[in-house]
Amino acid sequence: MTLRPRQKFLSPGVSTFNHANEGFDAASCTSEDSFTTHSPIITSTPSPNVFDSSQLSHEQAHDPDIRRIISQLNRSNHLDSTLSSSFIIKNGILNKLITLTPTSRRRLSVPYLPSSMIRSFLTAMHDDPFQGGHFSFDKMMSKIRTRYWWPHMKHDVHRHVQACVPCNQYNYSRQKKPGHLQPIPPIAIPFSIIGMDFCGPFLESPRENKYVLVVTDLFTHFVTAIPLPTNTAEITALSLFRHIFCRFGICSTLITDQGTHFNNNLMRAFQHLLGYNHILSTPYHPQTNGVVERFNASMVVQISKLQQKHHNNWDDYLDAVVFAYNSSKHKTTQYSPFELLFGRCPTLPIDSPPQYFQFDRPNNYFVHLQKILQIYHQQAKLNIMNQQRYHKKYYDQNRRDPHYIVGDRVFTKIFAARGKLDPRYSAEPKIIVQTSHPTYTVRHEATGLEHRYHVSDLRPVTLAYVDNEST
Incomplete structure (x- = not known):
């Protein structure tokens, strides 16, 4: 060798x-x-503003703030004790006297960096792959504070890191996603506001079903699940009409995601024909339709326990699973969905048969049912509001809630499939053209395309340090 x-x-x-x-x-x-x-x-493009420490003396001589301090220090007969205890001149260079810790008595002298050199210095200490490597504010400050000093140094360093485009693209945030919880105010009217979503595809059943259309009343939490062979716009509109509107009446508001089976010309024509409001949730933000999403997760687990192996007869158990859910007490309302909708508990096989029958006049039963439902609905509404306040307090704790205005520039999250080394946010800033917090419409200036984003999927564009000479 x-x-x-x-x-x-x-x-x-x-x-x-x-x-x-x-x-x-x-x-x-x-x-x-x-x-x-x-x-x-090379992990980043080298900056044209190369920091040259040999120019420190020359740049200090042209900095008005530094010249003023040096002039005051040189006046021996008018020596300012505060100034002399904070600054010192070493080899013709103005130095700042600092302490590394609040309790330390040892002081270190570091050069006072003139404003004309701050930008190139920040670029060298953060963007350069060898000296900075695009690390965090804390790591950058630990290197800078023992080498140079200037007024508002922490603020300038923090702003430079925040304005770094590669850091905004690739950094993974370990903080809670921004944006406070925005609960939907409950309306004590069954099937006034409903949520709808598709679950699947599953393995094709003997009845050739592959999807489940799930519709949930957001007040009673009553669920209707419809097994379907496809999830086209035509079968979606037909199922909504037959299984929901023909049984429970037209809703005032329908909430869905932006899937093509919901967001299409047929569904828009259907909406205008029947006169309900159709709200499309923000892309990649399932929390908007969280009630339906949570049931979908529970339904899949329960059906998988019951279906026969190798037969894929999951749709044989769908109605039974939905009934078991509707007849169970919901944690939010403290009532079962069946009770809130029909004003009574369902009869189960384990219940004892009645010993006698009592025949009431229809009018008497109607008055009694009205009173019962009014009590149920009022109490359920209070229970929902209490749960919403509790969840909002827990969710919003230590969570930022940034607000943007029209004209603000932001980076948008990339949702497409990506590798571990691919960026998480867009390379080019986009401009906000419409606000409806927590949802914002942004426009790509080069293409003119507009998309809606939740506030949790946006990162603000921060201006980097600009010295006085460049402004």
Whole structure:
């Protein structure tokens, strides 16, 4: 085995090729040598503003704030004790006296960085792959504070990190997603506001069903689940009409996601014909229709326990699972959906048969049912509001709720399938053109395309440090 001396590695972007070195030629360079010497790994584009520490004395001499402090320090007869305890001149360079910890008595002198050099210094300490590597504010400050000082240093460093485009694209936030909880106010009228969603596809059953259309009343939480062979717009509109509107009446508001089976010309014509309001949730934000989403998760688990193996007869058990859910007490309302809708508990096989029958006049039963339902609905509404307040308090705790205005620029989250090294947010900022907090419509200026985003999927664009000379 032949040992070769270790080669010198220069800074990224600097070639090691030397015409004066007669022992170096293209034939003697292996593929590994070529990679390490001529193709350095660069994680970001080097900034044109290269920080040059040798210019510190020259730039300090042209900085008015630094010149004023030096002038006051040089006046021995008018020496300011506060100023002299904070600054010192070393080798013609103004230095700031700092303490690394609040309790430390040892003071360190670091050069006062003039404003004309701050931008290039921040770029070098954050964007450069060797010195900064696009790490966080804390890591950047730990390197800077023992090397240089200037007024409002923490603020400028924080703003530079926030304005970094690659950091906004790739950084994973470990904080709670922004945006407070916005509960839907309960209306004590069954089937006034309903949510609808498709669950599936499942394995095709013997009845050729692959999907389940789930419709939930947001007040009583009463669920209707319809097994279907497809999830087209035509079968969606027909199922909604037959199984919901023909049984419970026309709703005032329908909430769905933006799937093509819900967001299409047929459903819009259906909406205008019957006169209900159709709300489309923000893309990739299922919390808007959370009641339906939670039932879908429960339904899949329960059906999977009951279906026969290798027969895929899941739709044989669908109605039974839905009835078991509707006849069970809901944690939010403290009543079963069946009770809130019909004013009585359902009779189950385990119940004892009645010993006698009591025949009431229809009018008497109607008055009694009205009183019972009024009590149930009022109490259920209070229970829902109490649960909403509890969940909102827990959800909003230590969570930011940023508000944007028209004209603000933001980065938008990328939802398409991506690898681990792909960006999480858009490279180019987009402009907000319509606000309805917590939902915002943003426009891509180059293409003119507009999309709706939830506030949790936006990151604000922050202006980087700008010195006085460039403004």
